[in-house]
Amino acid sequence: METFLSWVNQAVAAVFEWAPKLVGALIVLAIGWWAINAITRITKNAMQRSKLDRDVIPFLSSIVNVGLKVLLFISVAGMIGIETTSFIALLGMAGLAIGLALQGTLGHFASGVMVLLFKPYRVGDLVDIHGNVGSVEEIQVFHTIIRTLDNKRVIIPNGTATSDIMTNLSTHKYLRVDLEAAMPYEEDFDKIQQIIKSALASTTGVLKDPAPTVEILGFGENNVKLAIRPYAMVDEYWNVYFNSYKNVKAALGANHVQVAYPRRNISVLRGNSSSSTTVAAKPGAARKNNDDKGAASASGSSSIH
Incomplete structure (x- = not known):
């Protein structure tokens, strides 16, 4: 019984001894956490007002936030009674173990530093990273955030961004738009070229310098x-x-340029005479061609080549 009472007395004494420290530590932790978030916001706003490179602002804000929180935890540990020297040594050992376990994450951090230093892309650039095309919204400590053309938010690890081929589509401010069309063999190319160039000249957003080009890409079976x-x-x-x-289609129609339908030359032999005709495979023509073939097959003295 005396042993139990002694243990209770020791427990009560320990509570009265540690309770103020724990309460004080929790209050400091809560106030410190709020203060660090406020300091981070103030620092970020100050960097924005100072016109610092906007690529660096999120990166530095994250470092300030993490560094202050580490100092806060060390201070709270000292208030509770944990030896800070031992705690720092323990923290160093834990940091080494965590570093070995998180080599990939630390690699993303190093890649983020490289992106900020060498600037292969900036916030606002249109990029193609690992098959994701979109605008760079933010460069963080470990990730690059991209808003794709279909309004998706893609988070790409910085290590992936720097280890693969990346294409910055905003470097030269303008892009070439690759389009294709077809013209019948019967049409004059110079005429079609002028029609298409006139249509492009009236298209909003098409640059005059460099000027658009319209050339022959190749020869197809029917066009x-x-x-x-x-x-x-x-x-x-x-x-x-x-x-x-849209404008090229309208211009070709306005100038009565026919669509280049597939064409077939059909020769019909009747005795010693022959005749030929050209059939265009327009909509509805397939049924007509089948009827013609049936009629030709019904005649024993005719053949189709």
Whole structure:
């Protein structure tokens, strides 16, 4: 019984001894946490007002936030009664173990530093990183955040961004828009070229310098393939892409340029005479061609080649 009472007395004494320290430590932790978040916000606003490179601001803000919180935890540990020297040594050992376990994460951190130093891309640039095309919203300590063209938020580890091929589409401020069209062999190329160039000149967003080009890309079975190459600013790329096709289609129709339908030459032999005709595979023509073939097959003295 005396042993139990002695243990209770020791427990009560320990509570009265440690309770003020614990309460004080928790209060300091709560106030310190709030203060650190406030300091981080103030520091971030100050860096923005100082016109510091906006690529660096999120990175430095994260470092300030993490560093102050580490100092806060060390201070709270000292208030509780933990020897800070031992705690710092223990923290160093834990940091080494964590560093070995998180080599990939630390690699992302180093890659983030490289991105900020060498600036292969900046906040606001249109980039293609690991197959993700979009605008860079933020460069953080471990990640780069991209807003894709279909309004998705993609978070890419900095190590992945720097270890793979990345394409910065904003470096030269404008892009070439690759379009294709086709013209019948019967049409004059110079005429078609002028029609398409006039249509591009009236398309909003198409740059005059460098000027658009319209050239022959190749020869198909039923038409001549054309390469249409206007230029546009980065933020106007998709408007130019769709509007150019729309205006070229309208201009070709207005100038009575026929669509290059597939054509077939059919020769019909009747005795010693022969005749030939050209059939275009327009909509509804397939059924007509089948009827013609049936009629030709019904005649025992005719053949189709």
